[in-house]
Amino acid sequence: xxxxxxxxxxxxxxxxxxxxxxxxxxxxxxxxxxxxxxxxxxxxxxxxxxxxxxxxxxxxxxxxxxxxxxxxxxxxxxxxxxxxxxxxxxxxxxxxxxxxxxxxxxxxxxxxxxxxxxxxxxxxxxxxxxxxxxxxxxxxxxxxxxxxxxxxxxxxxxxxxxxxxxxxxxxxxxxxxxxxxxxxxxxxxxxxxxxxxxxxxxxxxxxxxxxxxxxxxxxxxxxxxxxxxxxxxxxxxxxxxxxxxxxxxxxxxxxxxxxxxxxxxxxxxxxxxxxxxxxxxxxxxxxxxxxxxxxxxxxxxxxxxxxxxxxxxxxxxxxxxxxxxxxxxxxxxxxxxxxxxxxxxxxxxxxxxxxx
Amino acid sequence: xxxxxxxxxxxxxxxxxxxxxxxxxxxxxxxxxxxxxxxxxxxxxxxxxxxxxxxxxxxxxxxxxxxxxxxxxxxxxxxxxxxxxxxxxxxxxxxxxxxxxxxxxxxxxxxxxxxxxxxxxxxxxxxxxxxxxxxxxxxxxxxxxxxxxxxxxxxxxxxxxxxxxxxxxxxxxxxxxxxx
Amino acid sequence: xxxxxxxxxxxxxxxxxxxxxxxxxxxxxxxxxxxxxxxxxxxxxxxxxxxxxxxxxxxxxxxxxxxxxxxxxxxxxxxxxxxxxxxxxxxxxxxxxxxxxxxxxxxxxxxxxxxxxxxxxxxxxxxxxxxxxxxxxxxxxxxxxxxxxxxxxxxxxxxxxxxxxxxxxxxxxxxxxxxxxxxxxxxxxxxxxxxxxxxxxxxxxxxxxxxxxxxxxxxxxxxxxxxxxxxxxxxxxxxxxxxxxxxxxxx
Ligand SMILES: Cc1ncc(C[n+]2csc(CCOP(=O)(O)OP(=O)(O)O)c2C)c(N)n1
Ligand code: SF4
Ligand SMILES: [Mg+2]
Numbered sequence: 001x002x003x004x005x006x007x008x009x010x011x012x013x014x015x016x017x018x019x020x021x022x023x024x025x026x027x028x029x030x031x032x033x034x035x036x037x038x039x040x041x042x043x044x045x046x047x048x049x050x051x052x053x054x055x056x057x058x059x060x061x062x063x064x065x066x067x068x069x070x071x072x073x074x075x076x077x078x079x080x081x082x083x084x085x086x087x088x089x090x091x092x093x094x095x096x097x098x099x100x101x102x103x104x105x106x107x108x109x110x111x112x113x114x115x116x117x118x119x120x121x122x123x124x125x126x127x128x129x130x131x132x133x134x135x136x137x138x139x140x141x142x143x144x145x146x147x148x149x150x151x152x153x154x155x156x157x158x159x160x161x162x163x164x165x166x167x168x169x170x171x172x173x174x175x176x177x178x179x180x181x182x183x184x185x186x187x188x189x190x191x192x193x194x195x196x197x198x199x200x201x202x203x204x205x206x207x208x209x210x211x212x213x214x215x216x217x218x219x220x221x222x223x224x225x226x227x228x229x230x231x232x233x234x235x236x237x238x239x240x241x242x243x244x245x246x247x248x249x250x251x252x253x254x255x256x257x258x259x260x261x262x263x264x265x266x267x268x269x270x271x272x273x274x275x276x277x278x279x280x281x282x283x284x285x286x287x288x289x290x291x292x293x294x295x296x297x298x299x300x301x302x303x304x305x306x307x308x309x310x311x312x313x314x315x316x317x318x319x320x321x322x323x324x325x326x327x328x329x330x331x332x333x334x335x336x337x338x339x340x341x342x343x344x345x346x347x348x349x350x351x352x353x354x355x356x
Numbered sequence: 357x358x359x360x361x362x363x364x365x366x367x368x369x370x371x372x373x374x375x376x377x378x379x380x381x382x383x384x385x386x387x388x389x390x391x392x393x394x395x396x397x398x399x400x401x402x403x404x405x406x407x408x409x410x411x412x413x414x415x416x417x418x419x420x421x422x423x424x425x426x427x428x429x430x431x432x433x434x435x436x437x438x439x440x441x442x443x444x445x446x447x448x449x450x451x452x453x454x455x456x457x458x459x460x461x462x463x464x465x466x467x468x469x470x471x472x473x474x475x476x477x478x479x480x481x482x483x484x485x486x487x488x489x490x491x492x493x494x495x496x497x498x499x500x501x502x503x504x505x506x507x508x509x510x511x512x513x514x515x516x517x518x519x520x521x522x523x524x525x526x527x528x529x530x531x532x533x534x535x536x
Numbered sequence: 537x538x539x540x541x542x543x544x545x546x547x548x549x550x551x552x553x554x555x556x557x558x559x560x561x562x563x564x565x566x567x568x569x570x571x572x573x574x575x576x577x578x579x580x581x582x583x584x585x586x587x588x589x590x591x592x593x594x595x596x597x598x599x600x601x602x603x604x605x606x607x608x609x610x611x612x613x614x615x616x617x618x619x620x621x622x623x624x625x626x627x628x629x630x631x632x633x634x635x636x637x638x639x640x641x642x643x644x645x646x647x648x649x650x651x652x653x654x655x656x657x658x659x660x661x662x663x664x665x666x667x668x669x670x671x672x673x674x675x676x677x678x679x680x681x682x683x684x685x686x687x688x689x690x691x692x693x694x695x696x697x698x699x700x701x702x703x704x705x706x707x708x709x710x711x712x713x714x715x716x717x718x719x720x721x722x723x724x725x726x727x728x729x730x731x732x733x734x735x736x737x738x739x740x741x742x743x744x745x746x747x748x749x750x751x752x753x754x755x756x757x758x759x760x761x762x763x764x765x766x767x768x769x770x771x772x773x774x775x776x777x778x779x780x781x782x783x784x785x786x787x
Contacts, residue, residue, distance in 0.1 A: 005378075005385040005393075027638070028669040028682065031397060037669070040682040052670055052682050052692070055608065055638035080607070111588065111604065114398040175420060176378065176393040178385040264418035339423045 003178035008143050008168070009034030011179050012076070012102055015147035017042065018181055019154040021100070022071040023049035025062035027081060030114040031170040032104035035076040056081040060088030067097040068210035070196030072154045076102035078170070079120050080111065083128060089163050090129025093227070094212030096195075098157035100150070101135075101165045104173035107335040115335020116170035118257060121312035124167045125286040132224050134231045136238060137165040139256040139285045143177035148185055155188040156238075160230055161195075167285060169308060171258045171337060234287055241289035242281040243296075245271070249278030250299055251351060254317050255306045256282045258337060263306060265340040266347065275351055288316045302326040302350060306343055309333060359389060359414045361499055362422040364439050365489075366407035367431025367452070372486035375512075376429070377408035379490060382508040383500045384412045392420040405434050412499065427497060429489050431472070433459075440465075450492050450535070452485060468496055470534050476527065484527035491531020502532065546570035548579055552596045559759020561749045561766075562590060564716045565658060565725075566597055569629070572729045573600065576737070582625040583617050585610040587639075589631030590664040598629075608639025611646035614653045625736060627654040632673040633663040636696050640672075643702070647742045650707035654732045655744040657698060660751040661770060668754030672696040675769060680754070695773060699746045703779040709741035711779040715748040715771060717763045740783050748774055 006014070013035045016024070024043060026036040036052060043050040049066075053059035059075050066073045077085060082103045092099055105120045107113035124137045136156060140146040149166055157164040197208040214220035245267055246252055255263045260281045270277045280296070280303075282289045303325050305314040314329045321327060330346045332338040363380070367373040377393055384391035395408045409422035427448040430436040433456050440462060443449055449465045454473035461467050470492055472485035494500045505528055513521040545551075548570020556562045573579045582600035586592060588607035595602035601624075605613040610628035618626045635643050635657050646653065662680055663669040670680040670687060673695050677686040687695075699713045710732055714725035725747065732743035748770050750762040757765060 003385060003388075005382055005391070028633075028663055028666040030666050033666055033669065033681070037681045037684075041684045054640065054672065111592070111606070170397075171394065171420065174395055174397055176381055176391075177420075178391060258420065261417075262419040262421065264416075268418065337421050339421070340419050341423070 003180050005176050005178050006143075007034055007174065007176050008146065009104065009173045010038045011143055011147050011181070012150050012166070012173075013038035013042070015150035015181055016074045016100065016154075017046055017048070019100075019151035020072050021048065021074045021154060023051075023066045024074045024076075025051050025053050025059040025066070026075050026077065027053050027056050027059050029056075029078045029081045031106060031116075031173050032076050032078045032102065034173070035102060035104075056084035057088070060085040063099050064088050064092055064095070064097065067092060067099045068095065068196065069198040070193040072158065073099045074102070075099065076104065078104045078106050078114075079108050079117070079123070082120060082123060086123070086128035088129075089127060089135060090131055090133060091212050092163050093129070093133035093135065094131060095210050096161040096227075097163070097210065098154075098161050099163045100153045100157055101163055102150070103165055103167045105167060105169050107333065113335045114170065116258065116308065116337055117333070117335055118169055118259065118308035119312070119333065120167060121285065121307065121309055124165055125288070125316070133227060134234070134286055135163045135165050136160065136234055136287075137167055137285045138240075138283060139167050140172070140283065141257055141260045141281065143172060143175070144179050145283070146172055147179050147181055148183070151181075151185050155186075155190065158190050158193075159188050160234060162230065162234075167257075169258050169337075170335075238284055239287050239289040239291050240283035241292040242279075242283060243292060244279040244281065246278035246280060246296055246300065248276055248297065248299060250276045251302045251304060251347060252278045252280050252296060252300045253304045253306055253343075253347070254280045254282070254313070256285065256313070257308075259306050259308055262338060262340050263343060266343045269340065269344050270347055275347065277347055282313075285313075288320065290320050293320045300325065302328060304328045304330060304347065304350060306330045306338060306346075308337065359412060359499065361412045361427065361497065362409065362425045363427040363429065363493070364407060364409045364422055364425045364442070365429045365431075366405065366435030366439055367486075368404055369406045371431045372483065373406055373429075373431060374408050376486040376490050377410050379505060379508050379512070380410045380412065380493075380500070382511070383504045384410075386507055387500075387504060389414055390417045392417050394420060394422070405432070405438075407435060407439070427493065429493055431485065431489060432456075448496055450489060450496065452489060454485075466496070468492055468535050470531070472531075475530050475534070479523055479526050479530065481523055484523055487524045487527035488531035488534070491528040491533075492535035493531070495532040495535040502528065546574055548572070548574045548599055549597050550599045554597060555593050556590060557753045559750065559752045559762065560590070561660075561716050561747070562658060564722065565656065565747050565749065566594065568716075568722070568726050568729055569627070569656060570599065572726065572733055573598075573625070576730065576733055578625040578733060578737070581623065582627065583621075585614050585617070585626070585628040587628060587630040587634040588665070589634050589658075591629050591631060591658065592665065594629050608634050608637070609642055610634065610639065611642040611651070611653065611655065615646055615649070615651050618651060618653050622652070622739075625654075625733065627656060627733075627736075629656045630658065631664065632657070632659045632661065632698075633669075633671045636672040636698050643698070644705060647702050647705045647708040647744070650709065650741040652736055652739055652741055653743075654736050655742075656729075657744055657746040658749045659698070659746055659770075659774065660749040661695070662751050662754050664751045664754055668751075673698075673774075675773060697774060699744070699779045702744060707742060708744070708780055709782045710735045710743035711746075713746040713748070713774060713776050713779065715766065715776055717748070717767050721776075735783060738783075746774075748776070
């Protein structure tokens with residue numbers, strides 16, 4: 001299929017339709033409004049469900065209900081709205097329900113701004129809901145990668161019976177880039193949703209209940225351990241990352257999303273100056289791609305984390321690094337996308353100003 | 357011919373700068389090139405000015421953010437003042453100087469000034485000033501042939517907008533002539 | 537001839553230029569609030585709560601203490617302020633998305649508790665700030681970016697009438713719906729505002745003034761057409777008038 005030029009938010013919405021999304025529940029918030037706007041028009045054409053909820057809290061609980069009834073469900077929002085959805089996400093993780101959540105991140109804390117940001121890293125990877133749970137989350141770089149992941153996310157969510165989040169900065173939501181929405185993507189073998197509480201107990205021959213309440217301590221711990229087993233499987237199987245020119249690198253930049261694209265430009269410039277710099281690009285934010293760090297060459301003596309937040313991902317880098325390599329950090333906040341020149345200067349400073 | 361171009365288009369909200377930038381991104385997509393179009397959004401646009409940046413390349417586009425553009429198309433004074441300093445040395449600066457008097461332009465850039473408002477009014481509609489600027493831009497850079505833009509027009513000006521086709525083509529041609 | 541002052545901006549508002557679009561009636565409503573606060577001598581003791589919507593920056597405009605609330609939560613924030621500071625004049629300024637959608641629980645419960653605060657409710661039948669999505673107050677058939685084929689009852693229900701609804705809440709004291717589409721109605725609206733702040737000063741409980749307001753930008757109309765639309769389309773569904781005055785019952 002030829003590529004079509006689409007705005008990020010609209011492309012994600014269409015990708016969700018193509019990924020088999022049965023129902024969308026959401027609430028307006030900039031800079032993701034084109035997702036619900038697009039779906040308010042097009043879901044109907046596919047005979048699917050669109051509801052504008054009265055709030056994010058209601059939207060995520062509609063998602064919880066529809067997912068519990070066995071549907072493939074999407075919601076989308078931006079940072080403050082995602083904060084409100086955390087309770088529902090915790091309930092879904094606890095009840096083992098699949099759903100796809102798009103987070104088009106803006107500046108915070110509080111009302112913050114509507115400009116691009118990665119300040120939700122902790123909210124995306126740690127969650128804000130209560131209890132021992134994880135959300136499988138992606139931080140894609142280009143629009144193509146974003147839509148590929150949105151299409152796959154429904155399968156992944158169903159496979160693990162767990163919420164999956166696609167976290168992009170506002171720039172990816174607002175920009176236009178040519179995308180192919182019909183390319184081959186991996187398909188997963190999925191068991192039937194015989195656990196769904198969809199009002200068909202007669203046909204099924206048994207009663208289903210969706211619940212996260214386990215009042216006895218033994219029971220809840222057993223449940224927690226079963227969830228943990230699932231998260232361990234994700235850590236084992238789902239780490240995704242890309243390594244760019246790391247083989248001979250002296251310094252490796254760790255960056256995701258739009259920042260990673262900017263870093264690619266930085267690498268081009270610095271390599272011409274003889275500075276051996278590479279990029280380690282996490283694609284999954286949780287599970288954090290620890291395996292990639294094991295593959296870095298001995299020559300890589302230093303890691304530089306660059307993010308549109310003030311050291312949130314850097315904490316994960318520090319944890320994975322376990323004191324092995326020197327660490328440095330460069331971040332911009334407030335909705336500012338770091339420019340290639342400023343990152344290049346930072347690297348030059350770190351390598352001592354003189355080309356290797 | 358290797359293609360690599362980064363351009364910023366800026367003006368007042370109602371001047372159609374977003375659409376003009378999108379035309380370039382659509383033309384690039386049709387030709388199988390890589391492209392990224394980025395709009396300004398939010399409070400930035402509330403002051404009345406809007407801008408978008410477009411990167412076009414036959415290679416993968418790394419940083420989608422345009423910080424040192426090869427070209428700037430400015431449709432009003434605030435946009436000129438904001439983006440002229442960012443333009444690369446020897447870059448292309450196309451200005452709608454309809455309401456701009458006694459401006460000291462940089463002398464290390466390639467300057468084209470057009471009173472696009474006057475030309476648009478002569479064609480019968482002030483709103484096509486953006487397409488005059490587009491014509492000037494493709495002529496001055498040679499990045500797309502006229503037909504490539506006409507192809508995009510066919511999609512944009514279809515249905516109940518079909519009646520706008522003629523005047524927009526004329527605007528495009530006018531811009532091309534003025535920049536020739 | 538001596539120069540005569542024919543127009544003076546109210547001291548109730550700061551000198552910051554309002555950020556509203558040309559022809560938007562948010563500006564008129566601000567001015568009325570500023571005037572009433574000054575005339576009733578309340579400016580120095582007032583705390584205004586800015587909500588999330590086009591009026592999000594109103595904390596810059598009201599020339600008194602201000603606090604910014606999360607989307608929909610202004611009445612809860614106001615409750616907190618008023619409870620620890622009963623002598624302050626506490627008012628919220630909320631759009632229809634803020635008050636009637638995400639903040640429905642907060643507005644109902646602050647009325648229900650009879651919270652001694654004043655709510656300024658600006659109903660423009662749309663989400664202005666975020667670019668024109670459907671609100672609970674959007675009229676049937678009205679096209680918005682999330683009701684692109686026009687609002688349908690089967691999917692989105694009928695538009696919510698907040699003043700009527702709150703009139704059924706026992707705790708509410710004073711509820712009136714007004715409009716600012718012409719000078720006569722502006723004068724009437726000001727009277728309603730005076731009464732509402734009066735209710736608060738006399739510690740008589742919860743008051744809300746609902747303003748029919750315009751959004752020329754997201755309605756896709758000229759300012760004049762949008763005033764006409766407010767009169768021809770909105771007021772028939774959202775009739776002006778007094779919906780509750782419990783101060784009379786008390787007398
Ligand atoms: C939790 C949360 N959800 C959503 C938003 C996005 N948002 C900002 S303003 C707004 C709606 C405003 O509409 P309304 O209250 O009617 O005010 P108006 O702009 O029309 O005056 C929304 C949904 C937000 N800031 N926070
Ligand atoms: S968007 Fe609408 S409500 Fe908001 S300031 Fe503009 S006209 Fe007023
Ligand atoms: Mg509104």
